[in-house]
Amino acid sequence: MNDEPLPPDHGAPVWVIVPGYVGGRCVKWLKKVWVSVKENESHYRIWDNRVLPSFITEKDGEFAMTMFNHPSSACNEQNLNSVIVRPSQGEKLPLLEARKGKTYRIEGYAYDGGGHDVQRVEVSLDGGETWLYCIRRFPDAPIRHGNKFWTWLYWHVDVKLAHLLRAKNISIRCWNVFKNTEPEHPTWNTMAHGMTNNCWYKVKPEVIEEREDGVPEILFRHPCEPGTGDEGWMKPSNEQKIVDAKTSGDAPAKQFTREVIEKHDNEKSCWIVADGKVYDTTSVLEWHPGGATAILGHAGKVHQETSDEFASIHNGDASQKLNECILGKVTEKPATFIEKHAEARAKELAQPSQVNEDLVLQKHRWVPVRLRERKEVSQECF
CATH class of the missing domain: 3.10.120.10 (Cytochrome b5-like heme/steroid binding domain)
Known part of the structure; x- marks a missing residue:
């Protein structure tokens, strides 16, 4: 993994990876392999890593049970997707920067499952009325093998800064070898607040005046803040508000x-x-x-x-x-x-992390150590 021995946190000693397939079909800490006449019936195989029709709102019920066990709802190959990375969440651009001829590079990544090629990437600044063709940069071997692509590709497009500052929003979509593309709007499903949604990724600008010199700025917001989910433009759907209302519950007075x-x-x-x-x-x-x-x-x-x-x-x-x-x-x-x-x-x-080479247990980095003694206490694999 990254030219180093596979660490325990990522599945050492063996992690079986199925290229082009979702992580739920890969196996960490492999202990044994066997052949069966039927599919695995573990929790994650049946009750997770699936996409159900939007009209199924709960896991209970005969029809929901049927769909959870039906092959058509299983997530296998990764779905077509593209994401904007720059402008980043919270990035600000002063309006004074929009000088004549100055450009800005919009960047991101895109991928498709099964090793399929992403043949076209497009960006829109006017809500999808017109589209700009993006430059693609393909990965090198071994994650590009012949006509198979086992990871995302990077894309970019240069636009005039004046056009970017006037943008309704920045939208991205891509196309695969089957001429499929991403839908404009998400489709809600009951799994993990909408598992595998791959609608247009949108970054929305807004004018703010926070500088001491009074110069207005453009603030770019992604759908949500990475990690916490706060500070983004996206708000919970009506369906999710209903779920939250059902599950919130008031705490007892104690x-x-x-x-x-x-x-x-x-x-x-x-x-x-x-x-x-x-x-x-x-x-x-x-x-x-x-x-x-x-x-x-x-x-x-x-x-x-x-x-x-x-x-x-x-x-x-x-x-x-x-x-x-x-x-x-x-x-x-x-x-x-x-x-x-x-x-x-x-x-x-x-804050930038301060590296202390003499400290072994550090919060933000791995520190290599030499094994001085090994005592085997059990043959069992946990």
Whole structure:
């Protein structure tokens, strides 16, 4: 992996990768291989990595059960997609920069599944009425093998800055070898707030006046801020608002201090804090699809990371299950602690990391060490 031995976090000793297929069809930590007359019936094979019709709004019901087990709903080859990278989220351009003849390079990437070639990439500045042809830069071998392309390609187009500043929005679409292209609008589905949606990626500009000299600027917003989902132009759909209303639930009146919460940090009593609410997830450990370790890592901890991680990888059904475990909410003091800790963490990540070569355990980098002794305690693979 990147010319280095495969690390444990990425599947060492063996990770089977199926080129051109979604990650859900690849296997980490491979222990054995067997041949079967039927498809695998594991949780992730049946209940995840699928796209259901938009009229199916819940996982319960006979028709939903049929579709979850039907081959047509399974995600296999990656779908056609393209993304704008520059202008970046939050990037600002002063209006004074729009001098005569000055240009700006819009950049991004595009890909298609099954190793298929992305034959055309286009950008629109007027909401799709007209399109500009983009220059493509293809990958080198070995991820480009003959007519097969196993990764994204980069694209760019140079436009006059004056045109960019007057843009209704910046939209991107691409075409594959089958002359298929991306739809303009997303199609909602119940899986993970709309799994595999590949509609036009849009970056929207807006005029702001935040500079001390009073010079207006153009602020570019992506659909959402990477990671947190905040500060983007995209808002929850009506369908998602309904799901959120069903799963939000008011916390019981009982309140817990930080000292009490931190005592419940083990398999026998596992409490977590998410969005200021306290949950007893002990009963979830034995059946959680991601394993008990994923929850125990947040047990007894009062920090923002639990809320962010849960929101980034779980859907409405998981929120409903979590609400069944609710105990109450945190008191004012730990709520303030969480807020200040999150602010400090954000500032820390924004600063360039200081590398200390003598420190082995560092937050933002791997430090190679030499194995001095090895003692085998078990033949079992975890």
